[in-house]
Amino acid sequence: MPGPWRAKSAAKPFVISGKGKAKMSKIGKMPVNIPSGVKVELKDGVMHIKGPKGELTFKPHALMNVAIESDKITVTRPDDDRFSRSLHGLTRALFQNMIVGVTAGYSRTLELVGVGYRAEMKGKLLNLQVGYSHPILFRPPEGVTVVVQEKEGKITVSGIDKQLVGAMAAKIRSMRPPEPYKGKGIKYAGEIILRKAGKAAGAA
Numbered sequence: 723m724p725g726p727w728r729a730k731s732a733a734k735p736f737v738i739s740g741k742g743k744a745k746m747s748k749i750g751k752m753p754v755n756i757p758s759g760v761k762v763e764l765k766d767g768v769m770h771i772k773g774p775k776g777e778l779t780f781k782p783h784a785l786m787n788v789a790i791e792s793d794k795i796t797v798t799r800p801d802d803d804r805f806s807r808s809l810h811g812l813t814r815a816l817f818q819n820m821i822v823g824v825t826a827g828y829s830r831t832l833e834l835v836g837v838g839y840r841a842e843m844k845g846k847l848l849n850l851q852v853g854y855s856h857p858i859l860f861r862p863p864e865g866v867t868v869v870v871q872e873k874e875g876k877i878t879v880s881g882i883d884k885q886l887v888g889a890m891a892a893k894i895r896s897m898r899p900p901e902p903y904k905g906k907g908i909k910y911a912g913e914i915i916l917r918k919a920g921k922a923a924g925a926a
Contacts, residue, residue: 748811749811749814749815750797750799750807750810750811750812750813750814751810752814753794753795753796754794754795754796754797754814754817754818754821755793755794755821756790756792756793756794756795756821757773757821757825759773759774759825760772760773760821760824760825761773762790762795763790764788764790767781767782767784768780768781769781769782769788769817769820771817771820771821771824772824773821773823773824773825774824774825775823775824775825775826775827775882776823776824776865776882777824778820778823778824778882778883780816780817780820782797782813782816783809783813785799785800785805785806785809786798786799786809786810786813787799787800788813795817797810797813797814797817798810819884819885822884823881823882823883823884824882827880827881827882828880828881828882828883828884828887828888829878829879829880829881829887830878830879830880830887830888830890830891830910831876831877831878831879831910831911832876832877832878832879832891832894832895832908832909832910832911833875833876833877833908833909833910833911834852834875834876834877834908835875835900835905835906835907835908835909836852836853836898836906836907838851838853839851839852839853839875839898839906839908840872840875841870841872841875841877842870842872843868843869843870844859846861846862847859847860847861848860848861848862848868848870848877848894850894850897850898850908852897852898852907852908853898853906858897860893860894862879862890863886863890865881865882865883865886866879866880866881866883866886866887866890867879867880867881868880868890876911877894877908879891879894891910894908895907895908895909895910900913900915902915902916902917902918903917903918905917
């Protein structure tokens with residue numbers, strides 16, 4: 723789950739690579755507003771953002787110039803080459819995600835679909851019963867909270883780190899992805915599963 727591209731408590735250098743035309747420079751030019759109650763500090767090249775829900779840190783790439791004013795964060799790039807433009811937009815987007823995370827937080831809800839499928843918390847462990855001969859146990863990473871609504875068959879993953887919340891939810895879903903015939907499995911709330919006709923229906 724950890725990666726060099728996400729904001730987290732033990733920040734690592736930002737790295738990006740890839741091909742294709744960069745499309746995020748316009749986003750990069752937009753300042754990130756700092757709401758009241760949020761403290762922002764750039765210390766030794768590491769951005770610290772602290773709010774009502776917690777604190778996140780992130781070390782932007784050395785090419786990015788980050789400035790903090792009274793109520794906003796601005797990011798500028800040294801040139802217009804593709805790599806710099808990509809860094810520019812993505813760095814700004816990560817700062818915005820951090821602001822949202824420490825003020826409102828992030829959450830992702832999953833639903834269990836299938837007879838006998840259930841989930842429960844056993845202490846700090848998430849216990850999944852999803853059609854295998856054995857239960858699957860998950861220990862949520864630090865900074866992530868998992869709440870199970872057993873009667874509704876729902877699991878809510880929440881936290882201040884958008885990437886960490888998304889990665890945890892994706893990991894849970896991957897334990898039993900929804901199958902396309904009856905839709906059984908673990909799906910995101912609101913996710914639409916494209917159904918396929920079974921063999922019997924096809925023969926008919």
